[in-house]
Amino acid sequence: MKSSIAALLGAIASTLAQNTPTTQTTISDIADRATTVEPYSPVSNVEGLAFNRLFQVWFENIDFENAAADDNLKWLASQGIALTNLYAVTHPSEPNYCAAAGGDTFGMDNDDFQRVPANVSTIVDLLDTKYIAWGEYQEHMPYPGFEGFNYSNQETYADDYVRKHNPLILYDSVTENSMRRRQIKNFTHFQQDLANEKLPQWAFFTPNMTNDAHDTNITFAAKWLRSWISPLLTNDYFMNDTLILITFDEDRTYRKTNRIFSILLGAAVPDYLRGTEDDTFYTHYSVIATVSANWGLPSLGRWDCGANLLEIVANKTGYVNFDVDTARLRLNQTYPGPLSNGDMSKFSPDWPNPVTDAECSAGHGILDIVKRTYAGTNPSYNYTSPFPYDSKSGYNVDVTANRKRP
Ligand SMILES: *[C@@H]1O[C@H](CO)[C@@H](O)[C@H](O)[C@H]1NC(C)=O
Ligand SMILES: *[C@@H]1O[C@H](CO)[C@@H](O)[C@H](O)[C@H]1NC(C)=O
Ligand SMILES: *[C@@H]1O[C@H](CO)[C@@H](O)[C@H](O)[C@H]1NC(C)=O
Ligand SMILES: *[C@@H]1O[C@H](CO)[C@@H](O)[C@H](O)[C@H]1NC(C)=O
Numbered sequence: 001m002k003s004s005i006a007a008l009l010g011a012i013a014s015t016l017a018q019n020t021p022t023t024q025t026t027i028s029d030i031a032d033r034a035t036t037v038e039p040y041s042p043v044s045n046v047e048g049l050a051f052n053r054l055f056q057v058w059f060e061n062i063d064f065e066n067a068a069a070d071d072n073l074k075w076l077a078s079q080g081i082a083l084t085n086l087y088a089v090t091h092p093s094e095p096n097y098c099a100a101a102g103g104d105t106f107g108m109d110n111d112d113f114q115r116v117p118a119n120v121s122t123i124v125d126l127l128d129t130k131y132i133a134w135g136e137y138q139e140h141m142p143y144p145g146f147e148g149f150n151y152s153n154q155e156t157y158a159d160d161y162v163r164k165h166n167p168l169i170l171y172d173s174v175t176e177n178s179m180r181r182r183q184i185k186n187f188t189h190f191q192q193d194l195a196n197e198k199l200p201q202w203a204f205f206t207p208n209m210t211n212d213a214h215d216t217n218i219t220f221a222a223k224w225l226r227s228w229i230s231p232l233l234t235n236d237y238f239m240n241d242t243l244i245l246i247t248f249d250e251d252r253t254y255r256k257t258n259r260i261f262s263i264l265l266g267a268a269v270p271d272y273l274r275g276t277e278d279d280t281f282y283t284h285y286s287v288i289a290t291v292s293a294n295w296g297l298p299s300l301g302r303w304d305c306g307a308n309l310l311e312i313v314a315n316k317t318g319y320v321n322f323d324v325d326t327a328r329l330r331l332n333q334t335y336p337g338p339l340s341n342g343d344m345s346k347f348s349p350d351w352p353n354p355v356t357d358a359e360c361s362a363g364h365g366i367l368d369i370v371k372r373t374y375a376g377t378n379p380s381y382n383y384t385s386p387f388p389y390d391s392k393s394g395y396n397v398d399v400t401a402n403r404k405r406p
């Protein structure tokens, strides 16, 4: 009896320790966890309307024109579809990664050590409704589920893995679950999952600070990307009905529009569309909405709800996307919220409430736990809009959108 209580207390203590990122700072602690924490690689085979896998690879801080002019990116675009009207949602990096997982920035205007409370759901809650296997591959993350702020090159101390480029690790609803933490892995584990044919159906890839252009430039990063991805593009297992999105977190020049050059690749791109361009308006939120529409999943009830769907899926569901007049659209900062430190947006203590009663662009309503958690609250924004706006703070209120003509 006594020993089982001790074991239970021990288990609770170690769970708490793992959930307190500040305890993970010593190198010996990290080395210890690297030998004991096992990666987890679930697999599934849930058929989607337009693809059976979605893999995104994010690069850093390049203006649209500079990315579009790079020879290696031009070559990759010739193998797929260039998205010429996709926007990041704010500056700096971290709120964009945050948006890709949870459908909101929560007013974040910084790259600080942030945690989003457990009552906020993410893309993995959507995927879990149909047991669609997911994972993240973060280059040089020292062990699965590492919650620390950074893991630098241990010889040069140059920036290598950084938490601010890891979408799921920001969410307590992900990190409070040890199984979920172990699905957040590094590139070594990617090579293993590939070799073992244990890739998930949804994955987010973050190259390290050298390869993602953050500490180098687009010439370097695109050369790295082409050499990394070329063998994968001829790998039958990797390519099997896979859609790959190559994109950037944000543009470099804050006074520009935050339009980012993006490419769709993979066997899920029909041959007749290879080498074409798509000028439909998209944002980072469109990717969550597209995943929902592809697999028949609900929405988070945040900005994914009204977001345009990638045409590769919209064409299958019959959803008519919006044409957004981008002349007055400002996505180079965000609206007030609890994760603002007052630099570029204003601080507001209130966590935004999602919409709980909309059909959304994917057409499958809102996730059950979101409906239960936020029952009886009013949505903080008009989340059914294809672009973020906030009438209280006057953010993007004079932007107009109309359904595309078929
Ligand atoms: C990946 O994580 C494992 C621990 O699971 C660690 O042993 C390995 O060194 C990491 N790889 C890299 C390149 O950081
Ligand atoms: C994190 O970055 C700081 C500043 O560069 C560095 O001193 C520290 O060693 C890094 N931590 C780890 C675990 O790599
Ligand atoms: C980033 O990863 C590459 C290998 O892909 C490695 O050559 C490079 O040294 C890493 N960057 C740092 C700062 O360690
Ligand atoms: C990137 O850096 C390399 C090496 O410094 C340089 O040769 C190249 O011209 C740079 N590319 C761009 C787009 O600035």
Ligand SMILES: *[C@@H]1O[C@H](CO)[C@@H](O)[C@H](O)[C@H]1NC(C)=O
Pocket (backbone or CB within 6 Å): 045, 052, 236, 237, 240
């Ligand atoms: C592709 O996926 C299908 C299931 O959707 C499977 O039957 C087939 O073996 C896979 N092919 C390869 C080359 O992995």
Ligand SMILES: *[C@@H]1O[C@H](CO)[C@@H](O)[C@H](O)[C@H]1NC(C)=O
Pocket (backbone or CB within 6 Å): 254, 255, 256, 330, 332, 333, 344
């Ligand atoms: C955002 O863009 C507008 C218009 O180009 C500019 O006036 C404003 O200063 C920019 N905001 C930031 C934070 O750079």
Ligand SMILES: *[C@@H]1O[C@H](CO)[C@@H](O)[C@H](O)[C@H]1NC(C)=O
Pocket (backbone or CB within 6 Å): 273, 311, 312, 313, 315
């Ligand atoms: C979607 O349909 C439109 C109109 O038929 C067509 O022009 C476009 O190429 C299609 N796009 C994709 C990705 O299937």
Ligand SMILES: *[C@@H]1O[C@H](CO)[C@@H](O)[C@H](O)[C@H]1NC(C)=O
Pocket (backbone or CB within 6 Å): 117, 119, 351, 373, 374, 377
């Ligand atoms: C969600 O959690 C935040 C932070 O703990 C809290 O302020 C907010 O009231 C919660 N929302 C709901 C609907 O419970």
Ligand SMILES: *[C@@H]1O[C@H](CO)[C@@H](O)[C@H](O)[C@H]1NC(C)=O
Pocket (backbone or CB within 6 Å): 306, 382, 384, 385, 386, 401
């Ligand atoms: C919310 O956004 C949608 C799509 O732009 C628009 O049709 C609707 O009128 C908006 N609702 C409100 C209350 O502003």
